[in-house]
Amino acid sequence: MALDKQSLAAGFARVAAHMEKASDHLNELDGRLGDGDLGVTMLRGSREVAKVLPDLPDDLGKALMTCAQAFTRASGSSFGTLLAAALLSAAKTLKGRTEAPWSEIPALLQGALDRMMALGKANLGDKTVLDALAASIKAMQGMSDPAAMASAGIAATETTIAAMKDQPNKIGRAGNMAARSIGNEDPGQVAWLELLHGVKG
């Protein structure tokens, strides 16, 4: 098996199901220093994605684009826009193809990371989702089994969250209160963790 319309839809469906449970915690985390909408963003966004899954086009580029658009339907908040940018980056790479080997995942994620950095003007080390994504990519390098990749990403993200917890946020709403953010897990990093948990199922 490889990445195609079916496996893509199945993966998004698992994420959507997982977010029904995970969103409250994300809201709570974001509410400590931010505006408390991260769980809502993830829940509404993945619900919108779930709606389009039955009718995804075969072209993986178009399919990912459809998901990105669906995700943004629910929200204009930062994480939602960054995630949509990530999906769109993958969509561009895969445009015109109906299948891709699992081994291409780390490269797709790297493209997404680059895009998110360009869009959000944040850097690694700013204590954002970017750090969790970068660590995940590194951990997945050279792998070709999707479940193993998810597990590696989860482990790397958990390590990143723990390691950065006591550093200050440097960007976004929480970045406005850098000092007070010390001791708090970055909500975006936790959202990425929950995404991986969802993908893994």
Next chain:
Amino acid sequence: MALDKQSLAAGFARVAAHMEKASDHLNELDGRLGDGDLGVTMLRGSREVAKVLPDLPDDLGKALMTCAQAFTRASGSSFGTLLAAALLSAAKTLKGRTEAPWSEIPALLQGALDRMMALGKANLGDKTVLDALAASIKAMQGMSDPAAMASAGIAATETTIAAMKDQPNKIGRAGNMAARSIGNEDPGQVAWLELLHGVKG
């Protein structure tokens, strides 16, 4: 001699000269309860009239109209407008004539009084210039010598001012403070008195 362009111009010139002295006192009186502009109104108004006196038309109606317009040039305050209305009322009556007997003065003043009442919507007894004017007309009745008329008017006005001093004002700005106006001479009545002093010379 009768009322004509020459005697009219001479009369207004005397009034204008007199107001140079009388205006401060009128301002002071009006300032006690009103906005303190009555002396300014009379001074500026009669100065404007003085300017047009050398070129008055022969038609008494047009001449009085010219004076009325000149008077209003200086001011939009109540007394100025009422006085202009008085002049205009006489202008209408005398339109087309170049001469009028002095004996017509009381009737002209009565027309002016009626016009001022119609315009200002005040009644006799409200402690305004109207009461002084009404008393003057009564005192001048049947006379034909202008100096005697002025003297009679002055005496009647002085009596009116003294008699009404301790009554409340019922109209205009001072009317808004009826109670506080008790004990004050009505500035408009005093302005009429000064006008007569000016006419008499």
Next chain:
Amino acid sequence: MKKILNDPFAYVDETLEGLCLVYPEYYERTGTGGRVIKRPGPAKKGKVGIVSGGGSGHLPVFTGYVGQGLVDACAIGEVFASPSVEQMVEAMKATDGGAGILRLYGNYGGDTMNFDMAGEMMEMEDVPTTTVKVTDDIASRPKTEIEKRRGVAGIVYAYKIAGAAAWAGKDLAEVTRIAQKAVDAVRSIGVALTPCTVPQAGRPTFTIADDEMEIGMGIHGEPGSRRGKLLPADEIAKEMLDALQADRPVGKGDRVSVLVNSLGGTPMEELFILYRKVKEYFDTLGATIVMPLVGRFACSMEMQGASFTVLKLDAELEELLKAPADCAFWKVG
């Protein structure tokens, strides 16, 4: 007083100076102290002149509505004070095209006394003139004293309709009849949230608590019919519409024009929020709104609040309302 100005005593003159610098194609200053604004060029021969006037601080009213198919000249007083008789006479002379002059202005004591005088002066010069006073504010007097009501934003409709009639070449009697007909058909009511400051006075015209509004307040801060807690927009709208409806009912099949006017400080957003309810209200009555007007037409400088004006139309009024008109603040057709 938080205002952008220089000498408070130059407020009006500097305003007019700026107005004419921005719009030389619309406005020309003339008269004693430059206190008359007229359409540029000579008076239109054979056209009835329409002259208005009043205090400053209400832009676009009164001065702003000098224009084609509107008012020909306007005499301008200090903020919230009547212009002088002389200035009114000058405004009329500037607009005398030989067909007579209509004086069309809001019903206030000082303005009335001065305009009456000014009219007599014109008549002394054998220029026929007539007067129509705008008396649209239903909160100012009960219906039994309708002719004593003060004029507020309804004057905009009176200008438009009388202006169109005069522009169409109708004679003085006809223009006067039509202007009076417009006045008879128009009703307004306002709500004030905050006062404004007359520059020369330097302090607010009235005081009102932070959570209060006053329904029926006049544009100079004259007392209204009810002061109370600030209500939601829909409730404010309903209260004002009910009052208008009680004073002059609008029914099924009627055609009306409605002006939702900001007193100055209230933003467009809030006017649109109010208009939803206005539309719903007339829809429910079965009446049709023609040419709705939403914006700042008759203001009190920075005062927050709004007013509703309803003009009940017949075929004649509707045609005149829709006729072309052009000034810097309002273009029709």
Next chain:
Amino acid sequence: MKKILNDPFAYVDETLEGLCLVYPEYYERTGTGGRVIKRPGPAKKGKVGIVSGGGSGHLPVFTGYVGQGLVDACAIGEVFASPSVEQMVEAMKATDGGAGILRLYGNYGGDTMNFDMAGEMMEMEDVPTTTVKVTDDIASRPKTEIEKRRGVAGIVYAYKIAGAAAWAGKDLAEVTRIAQKAVDAVRSIGVALTPCTVPQAGRPTFTIADDEMEIGMGIHGEPGSRRGKLLPADEIAKEMLDALQADRPVGKGDRVSVLVNSLGGTPMEELFILYRKVKEYFDTLGATIVMPLVGRFACSMEMQGASFTVLKLDAELEELLKAPADCAFWKVG
């Protein structure tokens, strides 16, 4: 908070509802949550589409400038907040006439991130798009970081000029070039006297003393270049004009257009008082003011204050500035 509204969370939607009820001939609501306003009817075939967007609370900006010879569609966020990517995509789709789309909006972080995303989505569907961001506020960044400056009232000129180019049938590259040229030629600076209140927040965006003003403050209350005692109008005008002149000098023989804009609460009277000084200033420089604009073009609800925008013209820009345009808030030609 003294505002006429219902549910603060319905403020934007009710505003748009009212807007479209008043002007069905100009504005049509579409998109997710009705947060796109477009010109009624289908996109004009073969014409470059111009799409804008931004937060609410700035009427007539941004939504109001949807119209012929102006903007084709606008995505609308909450008060002072970016619209979503989806809404921006919908705005672009609504205006896709097959000739590509220019995204023309004010330079703010959230709007930029979302518009960039939305643009990528359109390109995935093979619709060519370009971006021009308006960066006219000279007080927001030094000249060395000119491309990071935020956009304020200058966007009105960018809309007008790019809109005229698109309406004239120019292609996407040309419309984009001209829009960027307009942005390069436009500079603004503002002064704030009072804050405003975001309905959902319920308290003023900033505090400022009763006798103070802040020069250079942004339309959302972003810090300016100088806070100080409230000065006379002529001195405020001179300070702002000097700052504009230092940033982009205007000289003898130059032709400029100038926008004297109220932030909402400041009345027309005060704008005209300011304009006198503007006119005098450019007269002294030997420059000519073309088509001056004085009024409320880009507001912050009830905020008191004003801004000056100067557009330096050449023959191409002047022709496009004067070309016909028509929306509910602005008619040219």
